[in-house]
Amino acid sequence: MPKAFALLINGRQFMVAAPAEQPLLWALRDNLGLTGTKFGCGAGLCGACTVHVDGVAMRSCQLQVGHLEGKHITTIEGLAAGSGTGDSRTPHPVQQVWLELGVAQCGYCQVGQIMSATALLASNPHPSDEEIDSSMSGNICRCGTYNTIRKAIHESARRMAEGKPRHAIPAGSGGQR
Amino acid sequence: MSIARREFLAGGAAGLLVGVFFNAPLARAAQLAVPGSATPAAGDPPTQAWAPNAWVQVAPNGDIYIWVGKSEMGQGVRTALPQILADEMDADWSRVRVEQAPTLPKFGPMGTGGSTSVMGSWDPLRKAGAQARLALIGAAAQRWRVKPGECSTFNSYVIHSASGKRLSYGELAEEAARQPLEESPALKGAAQRTLVGKSLDRVDGPAIVAGKAQYGIDVRRPNMVFAALERWPVVEAELLSYNDSAARRIPGVLQTVKLPHAVAVIATNTWAAFEGQRALKVRWNPGPRALQSTGSIFALMHQSVRQPGNVARDEGNEEGAFQAASKKVEAVYETPFLAHVAMEPMNCTAEVSNGHCTLWAPTQNPTRVQMDVAKALDISPDKVLVNVTLMGGGFGRRLESDYGVEAALVARALGRPVQVIWTREDDVRHDAFRPPTVHALRAGIDGSGQVVSWRHRVSSPTPAAQDKKHFDARKLEGSVVDGASDVHYRIPAIRIEQSTHEDLPVRVGWLRGVYPNQNGFANEVFVDELAAAAGQDPFEFRRGLLAGDEPIDTGHGKLYPARLRRVLELAAERAGWGTPPPKGRARGISCTVLDWAHTYVSQVAEVSLENQLPRVHRIVAVIDCGTVVNPELARMQAESAIIFGLSMTFDQAVTIRNGEPQQHNFYDFPVLRMPQAPLIEIHFAPGSDRPGGLGEPPVAGVSPAVFNALFALTGKRLRRLPITAEDFQG
Numbered sequence: 052m053p054k055a056f057a058l059l060i061n062g063r064q065f066m067v068a069a070p071a072e073q074p075l076l077w078a079l080r081d082n083l084g085l086t087g088t089k090f091g092c093g094a095g096l097c098g099a100c101t102v103h104v105d106g107v108a109m110r111s112c113q114l115q116v117g118h119l120e121g122k123h124i125t126t127i128e129g130l131a132a133g134s135g136t137g138d139s140r141t142p143h144p145v146q147q148v149w150l151e152l153g154v155a156q157c158g159y160c161q162v163g164q165i166m167s168a169t170a171l172l173a174s175n176p177h178p179s180d181e182e183i184d185s186s187m188s189g190n191i192c193r194c195g196t197y198n199t200i201r202k203a204i205h206e207s208a209r210r211m212a213e214g215k216p217r218h219a220i221p222a223g224s225g226g227q228r
Numbered sequence: 229m230s231i232a233r234r235e236f237l238a239g240g241a242a243g244l245l246v247g248v249f250f251n252a253p254l255a256r257a258a259q260l261a262v263p264g265s266a267t268p269a270a271g272d273p274p275t276q277a278w279a280p281n282a283w284v285q286v287a288p289n290g291d292i293y294i295w296v297g298k299s300e301m302g303q304g305v306r307t308a309l310p311q312i313l314a315d316e317m318d319a320d321w322s323r324v325r326v327e328q329a330p331t332l333p334k335f336g337p338m339g340t341g342g343s344t345s346v347m348g349s350w351d352p353l354r355k356a357g358a359q360a361r362l363a364l365i366g367a368a369a370q371r372w373r374v375k376p377g378e379c380s381t382f383n384s385y386v387i388h389s390a391s392g393k394r395l396s397y398g399e400l401a402e403e404a405a406r407q408p409l410e411e412s413p414a415l416k417g418a419a420q421r422t423l424v425g426k427s428l429d430r431v432d433g434p435a436i437v438a439g440k441a442q443y444g445i446d447v448r449r450p451n452m453v454f455a456a457l458e459r460w461p462v463v464e465a466e467l468l469s470y471n472d473s474a475a476r477r478i479p480g481v482l483q484t485v486k487l488p489h490a491v492a493v494i495a496t497n498t499w500a501a502f503e504g505q506r507a508l509k510v511r512w513n514p515g516p517r518a519l520q521s522t523g524s525i526f527a528l529m530h531q532s533v534r535q536p537g538n539v540a541r542d543e544g545n546e547e548g549a550f551q552a553a554s555k556k557v558e559a560v561y562e563t564p565f566l567a568h569v570a571m572e573p574m575n576c577t578a579e580v581s582n583g584h585c586t587l588w589a590p591t592q593n594p595t596r597v598q599m600d601v602a603k604a605l606d607i608s609p610d611k612v613l614v615n616v617t618l619m620g621g622g623f624g625r626r627l628e629s630d631y632g633v634e635a636a637l638v639a640r641a642l643g644r645p646v647q648v649i650w651t652r653e654d655d656v657r658h659d660a661f662r663p664p665t666v667h668a669l670r671a672g673i674d675g676s677g678q679v680v681s682w683r684h685r686v687s688s689p690t691p692a693a694q695d696k697k698h699f700d701a702r703k704l705e706g707s708v709v710d711g712a713s714d715v716h717y718r719i720p721a722i723r724i725e726q727s728t729h730e731d732l733p734v735r736v737g738w739l740r741g742v743y744p745n746q747n748g749f750a751n752e753v754f755v756d757e758l759a760a761a762a763g764q765d766p767f768e769f770r771r772g773l774l775a776g777d778e779p780i781d782t783g784h785g786k787l788y789p790a791r792l793r794r795v796l797e798l799a800a801e802r803a804g805w806g807t808p809p810p811k812g813r814a815r816g817i818s819c820t821v822l823d824w825a826h827t828y829v830s831q832v833a834e835v836s837l838e839n840q841l842p843r844v845h846r847i848v849a850v851i852d853c854g855t856v857v858n859p860e861l862a863r864m865q866a867e868s869a870i871i872f873g874l875s876m877t878f879d880q881a882v883t884i885r886n887g888e889p890q891q892h893n894f895y896d897f898p899v900l901r902m903p904q905a906p907l908i909e910i911h912f913a914p915g916s917d918r919p920g921g922l923g924e925p926p927v928a929g930v931s932p933a934v935f936n937a938l939f940a941l942t943g944k945r946l947r948r949l950p951i952t953a954e955d956f957q958g
């Protein structure tokens with residue numbers, strides 16, 4: 052029988068009984084019912100499954116549950132609440148901007164885009180177009196919302212700088228892959 | 229009419245019924261709760277809600293439920309269609325609850341494709357809204373004992389201005405149910421519309437950014453298991469035997485199930501199912517189709533365009549005019565097999581019990597899934613219910629029914645709910661690919677630079693050829709010449725011919741934009757070649773070919789060159805055509821019509837070469853798709869279509885060896901990423917009140933605009949899609 056791993060997700064601890072090499076993506080979706088994180092390629096190529104691990108954007112399809120004990124994992128379900136504090140019904144400023152600018156088309160990639168964008172802004176509060184492009188290049192949007200995403204990241208940066216953000220933003224670099 | 233067109237129109241106006249009373253709906257879904265959601269939605273309409281027709285219900289509390297019979301895949305139908313109905317009804321938009329229609333008879337046949345959602349629903353939904361509004365007025369007038377003509381409506385109220393009385397729609401719902409319904413209600417004119425033309429927010433927006441939107445892959449049913457399938461490597465390969473002992477040793481794997489064309493691994497979670505699939509050992513007899521490869525398939529197409537084909541259009545004396553022309557231009561173009569790679573891999577959830585099958589399907593084609601599942605299970609279609617979930621993209625792939633049929637077969641074998649989920653590799657390998665084409669064009673130009681003849685021969689293994697019962701290769705197959713026979717230029721002698729081949733080793737299907745993408749690519753690069761041969765500016769040359777306001781009769785519809793001329797001129801103006809481009813860059817232009825979508829598009833691409841690699845910096849598109857229901861959604865759709873067109877311009881191709889597709893995932897079937905996304909400027913120039921289609925029309929003109937720009941930049945004429953790194957090296 053598989054061992055159980057203690058995973059710290061969105062500020063809460065969950066016991067996940069799974070083989071050590073099972074990707075985090077499937078632990079989230081199938082073991083824990085956190086289906087906000089999406090499956091797109093299973094190979095680290097599309098970014099649909101992006102979550103934060105200790106504040107860094109990572110591809111959950113490439114992370115094994117056996118290696119994650121003791122790490123702080125944030126999924127889209129926990130993003131609104133920052134790092135476990137605050138009112139979870141108030142969206143993260145990036146989610147708010149995403150909504151106002153109507154970024155999503157089918158929306159399937161957008162959770163991953165938002166997770167990558169929030170990690171980028173946490174490490175680089177005023178990214179240039181080039182920095183956005185290189186930081187977001189691991190996130191595919193088959194619906195082609197790239198230009199609106201770029202706009203939304205700039206707008207989020209502006210708004211988050213305008214005063215202290217209402218929520219703690221996960222620390223860490225906006226590193227990809 | 230081609231198969232493509234028939235199929236796409238299946239979900240159009242013909243399927244909509246109005247003027248019938250119905251009982252309370254069985255469907256569950258509410259605004260922001262999501263179609264196909266496993267939990268009952270809080271917004272279920274109360275049973276006493278009044279339903280003047282299948283598409284709208286008014287509850288006594290004033291909530292207005294609007295049913296959407298089209299599938300949401302990002303194009304915004306769950307917003308735009310209710311917007312049309314609510315406008316005509318003068319409903320308070322903040323009280324509108326959007327519901328997703330499942331396959332119940334009252335909704336008629338349902339399918340989403342061919343850019344028809346808005347244009348096909350425009351009349352029926354306006355009528356449905358107007359009927360409801362008139363009945364509400366009738367009820368108020370009766371209560372007040374005044375003439376209906378003295379009443380008006382505004383924001384869910386009926387108002388009698390002479391007396392200052394007003395009643396809300398909710399208060400009137402019960403009495404409205406006793407009012408007769410107007411068979412042909414008068415409809416609003418453009419000036420009276422309050423919601424149409426506004427950029428209302430997507431109703432699914434909040435759920436999407438919160439990660440709560442439920443796609444097919446997110447459906448969860450009590451006692452549900454997951455399945456991954458190892459399918460035949462080549463169409464019609466024979467399953468000889470399989471060994472599942474390694475698969476069954478994987479923790480979480482429960483059992484395997486044999487299907488006619490696949491072996492299913494059943495597991496308690498997705499990953500175990502995937503691992504089980506990988507551990508399966510299946511022996512196949514690949515059969516005769518495995519002898520084919522991309523090379524042999526293209527060789528057949530090239531051979532075909534060297535000979536006469538089935539004639540789709542024949543006007544004037546093409547042969548004579550060509551032979552007499554002072555300049556003769558000939559060129560051959562190629563386009564490849566393509567995969568759809570919707571962001572959400574194929575999947576479907578099914579449950580079979582007591583002879584009934586219920587599906588939760590991310591599908592563009594609920595009715596086809598219903599019919600094909602019924603056939604596969606040998607039950608009648610009314611025993612199959614398809615709930616339509618949100619979709620992570622469709623692009624035509626989800627017009628097929630394979631994912632539904634498989635899920636139903638596995639669910640029946642198991643006797644418990646199952647979600648069949650495809651790996652990305654399965655999704656690519658077992659796609660119904662966009663078929664390849666070869667085009668041979670020739671044209672004659674006279675001494676004054678006029679085009680006097682045009683011949684286009686196109687060969688392609690059309691999806692229609694897979695319907696063995698109805699297909700006859702010696703007869704004209706309209707789908708293949710879609711966009712070729714309706715070439716949008718005024719030329720005195722035109723001949724269009726078509727040929728096709730059968731029995732491919734892979735399935736082929738429809739992809740966003742269908743054959744007008746390939747034919748439009750060939751037309752618009754060829755016209756550029758003609759302009760160069762005639763020594764004329766490509767923009768002015770096209771303009772000349774679009775002279776006159778008389779519509780062009782293509783044999784199955786009318787095209788309006790004046791509308792195309794207008795978008796062409798506007799695109800040129802906005803892109804600065806005729807002014808020098810930034811250093812190191814060049815511009816190319818295209819103009820295309822999707823005749824069945826009644827939409828006219830012109831695009832200008834600005835390109836450069838960086839380290840011998842082409843780069844697109846800017847695309848300006850001017851679009852006449854008639855009245856725009858929701859400008860912001862429309863702009864996003866147009867941008868989406870252009871990015872889609874760019875993806876297929878660069879690097880995308882599926883190749884086949886020994887009958888098997890050679891691509892697997894995004895590393896060998898790439899899609900455009902953010903750093904490659906150019907600046908895109910969209911401008912709408914409505915040329916009619918009636919809305920046209922938009923999801924597909926801008927796709928076709930992207931590749932030719934880029935090809936033509938690269939010619940302007942380098943003098944090198946490319947004629948094959950996609951552009952690859954080798955094209956500009958050495």
Ligand code: FES
Pocket residue numbers: 089090091092093094095096097098099100101110111112113
């Ligand atoms: S699913 Fe993880 S990167 Fe694509």
Ligand code: FES
Pocket residue numbers: 155156157158159160161191192193194195196302571620621
């Ligand atoms: S919005 Fe559809 S894939 Fe990005």
